[in-house]
Amino acid sequence: xxxxxxxxxxxxxxxxxxxxxxxxxxxxxxxxxxxxxxxxxxxxxxxxxxxxxxxxxxxxxxxxxxxxxxxxxxxxxxxxxxxxxxxxxxxxxxxxxxxxxxxxxxxxxxxxxxxxxxxxxxxxxxxxxxxxxxxxxxxxxxxxxxxxxxxxxxxxxxxxxxxxxxxxxxxxxxxxxxxxxxxxxxxxxxxxxxxxxxxxxxxxxxxxxxxxxxxxxxxxxxxxxxxxxxxxxxxxxxxxxxxxxxxxxxxxxxxxxxxxxxxxxxxxxxxxxxxxxxxxxxxxxxxxxxxxxxxxxxxxxxxxxxxxxxxxxxxxxxxxxxxxxxxxxxxxxxxxxxxxxxxxxxxxxxxxxxxxxxxxxxxxxxxxxxxxxxxxxxxxxxxxxxxxxxxxxxxxxxxxxxxxxxxxxxxxxxxxxxxxxxxxxxxxxxxxxxxxxxxxxxx
Amino acid sequence: xxxxxxxxxxxxxxxxxxxxxxxxxxxxxxxxxxxxxxxxxxxxxxxxxxxxxxxxxxxxxxxxxxxxxxxxxxxxxxxxxxxxxxxxxxxxxxxxxxxxxxxxxxxxxxxxxxxxxxxxxxxxxxx
Numbered sequence: 001x002x003x004x005x006x007x008x009x010x011x012x013x014x015x016x017x018x019x020x021x022x023x024x025x026x027x028x029x030x031x032x033x034x035x036x037x038x039x040x041x042x043x044x045x046x047x048x049x050x051x052x053x054x055x056x057x058x059x060x061x062x063x064x065x066x067x068x069x070x071x072x073x074x075x076x077x078x079x080x081x082x083x084x085x086x087x088x089x090x091x092x093x094x095x096x097x098x099x100x101x102x103x104x105x106x107x108x109x110x111x112x113x114x115x116x117x118x119x120x121x122x123x124x125x126x127x128x129x130x131x132x133x134x135x136x137x138x139x140x141x142x143x144x145x146x147x148x149x150x151x152x153x154x155x156x157x158x159x160x161x162x163x164x165x166x167x168x169x170x171x172x173x174x175x176x177x178x179x180x181x182x183x184x185x186x187x188x189x190x191x192x193x194x195x196x197x198x199x200x201x202x203x204x205x206x207x208x209x210x211x212x213x214x215x216x217x218x219x220x221x222x223x224x225x226x227x228x229x230x231x232x233x234x235x236x237x238x239x240x241x242x243x244x245x246x247x248x249x250x251x252x253x254x255x256x257x258x259x260x261x262x263x264x265x266x267x268x269x270x271x272x273x274x275x276x277x278x279x280x281x282x283x284x285x286x287x288x289x290x291x292x293x294x295x296x297x298x299x300x301x302x303x304x305x306x307x308x309x310x311x312x313x314x315x316x317x318x319x320x321x322x323x324x325x326x327x328x329x330x331x332x333x334x335x336x337x338x339x340x341x342x343x344x345x346x347x348x349x350x351x352x353x354x355x356x357x358x359x360x361x362x363x364x365x366x367x368x369x370x371x372x373x374x375x376x377x378x379x380x381x382x383x384x385x386x387x388x389x390x391x392x393x394x395x396x397x398x399x400x401x402x403x404x405x406x407x408x409x410x411x412x413x414x415x416x417x418x419x420x421x422x423x424x425x426x427x428x429x430x431x432x433x434x435x436x437x438x439x440x441x442x443x
Numbered sequence: 444x445x446x447x448x449x450x451x452x453x454x455x456x457x458x459x460x461x462x463x464x465x466x467x468x469x470x471x472x473x474x475x476x477x478x479x480x481x482x483x484x485x486x487x488x489x490x491x492x493x494x495x496x497x498x499x500x501x502x503x504x505x506x507x508x509x510x511x512x513x514x515x516x517x518x519x520x521x522x523x524x525x526x527x528x529x530x531x532x533x534x535x536x537x538x539x540x541x542x543x544x545x546x547x548x549x550x551x552x553x554x555x556x557x558x559x560x561x562x563x564x565x566x567x568x569x570x
Contacts, residue, residue: 148489283484283504308509317511 064403065431067359069381069422070210071132071159072271073260075238075348076426077336081262084335085328092328097312099303106302109290109327112334119240119337120254121247122276126287127304128330129323132257133165135273136204136234138286138320139253140166140175142277143202143230145319146284150175151199153192157182157209158234160411166204185213185373185383193223200229202253207235207246211420212356212381213373214243221250237261237274237333239379241349253277262336263329272329283309286320348425352380356423359432360384363421366436368443372418381422383408386443390419393442400438445472445565446539450515450558452497453567457539458515460555467516467555470543471503471534474568479505482531487545492520494547496554501544514547516554522546 015022026034044052066074085091089104096102096109109127116125129135140152154163156179170177176199180191187205196203203224208214221231233246235256246254258272259265277285283306291305311318340348360382364371372383386393391407398404405422408415423432449457455475459468476482484504494500499511500520523545527533533542549555559567 283486308504308507314509317509 061398061403064398064401065427065435066403067405067421067423067427067435068403069212070406070420071161071257072265073236073238073380073422073424074265074426075260075262075424077262077264078339080339081332081335085332090328090331096327097304099301103302105327105331106290106304108331108334109288110292110302111338112330113290115334115337116237116274116276119237119245120235120251120256120274120276121245122251122254123279124282124285124289125274125276126285126289126323126325128258128325128327129255129273129275129287130326131269131271131273132159132234132255132259133162133273134322135255135257135275136162136232137166137169138273138323139232139234139255139275140170140202140204141320142253142281142284142286143232144175146281147201147228147230149199149201149229151178151197152176152202152204153178153180153195153200154204155180155182155187155192155206155209156412157185157187157211157213158204158206159210162206162234182209182211185209185211185376186215187217187220189220192220196223196227196229198227200224200227202230202232204232204234207233207243207249208239208379208381211373211383212378212422214239214377214379216244217246217249217251221252225250236379238345238349238352241345241347242353243349243379247276252281258329258333261333263332270326270329272326272333274330274333282306284319286318286323288323288325349379351425352423355425355427355429355432356380356382358429359421359423359427359435362432362436363439366440366443369439380424381420383418383420386417386419388417388443390415390417393439394419396442397435397438400442402435402438404435404439445474445561445568447561449539449561450555451561451564452513452515452558454497454513456513456515458555458558459543460552465518465549465552466521467518467547467549468543469500469512469515469545469547470538471512472564473538476534476538479503479507479510481506482534485528485531485544487523487525487528488520490520490523494518494520512544515558516547516549517551518547518549520545521548 096105099106113125113127129138178195180188182188192203203220205217224231230252231250232253233251235246235254237256237258238260254276256274258274263272289305290302292302295301307313309319311321363369363384368387370385372385391409394404394407406420408418408420449459451457455472457470457472482503482505486502488501494514496517497513500514501512503510503512524543527542
């Protein structure tokens, strides 16, 4: 980031130019939100700052062997991904509004959209959204715009972080959020069917769901469509290397978190929301869309299309005002997928599934460890029940060098002893064995 | 040319009342269509929707912009021109007949009577 000077003299000059005092400039911010100070330390030299920040960074536990998932996954990222995306022609998150200057970036986005469509089994995708959670919220709003209804059914096997986000965004919007309760590891069909009615705009589900279980929503899609409602499916893109696509199940809008496609895990992102839908709903879809066209000389080219629905033209009446795209992350995903190729993606997905299956057998063969959703298929993540509080066990395993999993009590009642474990292609047989030994030792 | 028998809104919608009927047909003037450029999409409301005078009732999208259309009177939408969404060229070809957009059953017909007359609208265009 460049250094931008901001001296007292410059501030004075700028304020006098617009004819305001500093207080007047910020008068829109209510006084209880205004801070007198932020308790920042006095200024120090660059050398001291670097030392201080390095010490802070060392507090992060980056050395742990990661079995932690829950929406973000520790996949291998080929070095070529970073080399390609960090080329200066690509290295910006900004939207290329001026197509004549941005053909490379636009082509990258177009290819990203095409790949997302092929992964999800859908007809059209946008050029990305902020993250998986906001993408799901946007899908919900889109479904309500299409159906002109105001009721949503969401199964609690959908990522609880996404559900909290949806609640925050919709709290004041006169939207009825009905929840079905996953008890068997799969979406609760009976409850969903009984909640479905003529006011339902959409049913929101996730595959694999938050507990890692694999489901097929085909009959839920049919039931929803019969009532005039849409099916929204949030999915994990790597799993689509081997799983049935949401499009094949009859999903109308597909979203997900694209972090697993070559983007490192980092607290707070940047992450990548993706969204895909049927062609007939494309005008209701928020966000930028890149289209392929020909110029006046008949040459192939790429442009942002359907922009008139967008906030830079339509302002407050735009399809969405939080549809920030993640252009660089989307490019990362398309570079990652290109490098893996069709077979590589399948292989990665299969490796995740096989290693998770091995870890499941290994861990549940510990006498004190119980299977939670016995007999249910899972992709690369599963739930085990411990004889004691899972959060405490996970805490002691950190000391042994493992980010062993996610304590489900954080978001679910009556799951104090349950722990969610994710296994990616990066985990070795040896690491899985060591986790099993460490777990057995602390129980 | 601005048809004399119609009433107008400042925002370039025209309104027609068949004799003694409470039903008001609404469309977009020639001038507005010219200004919009190529029309690429029309998003119609639904029959049964309530509309409020001078509030938006649907969106029309051209290559330049997506614009809202405003209702000339308050009431209920009783008919929509569904065929129009597939034949957007009708806007240019026949703006005052075949390119009608919706029909509203007016709550208070006096609202129609108080709309701009053709001469006033013409004056606005020249102004």
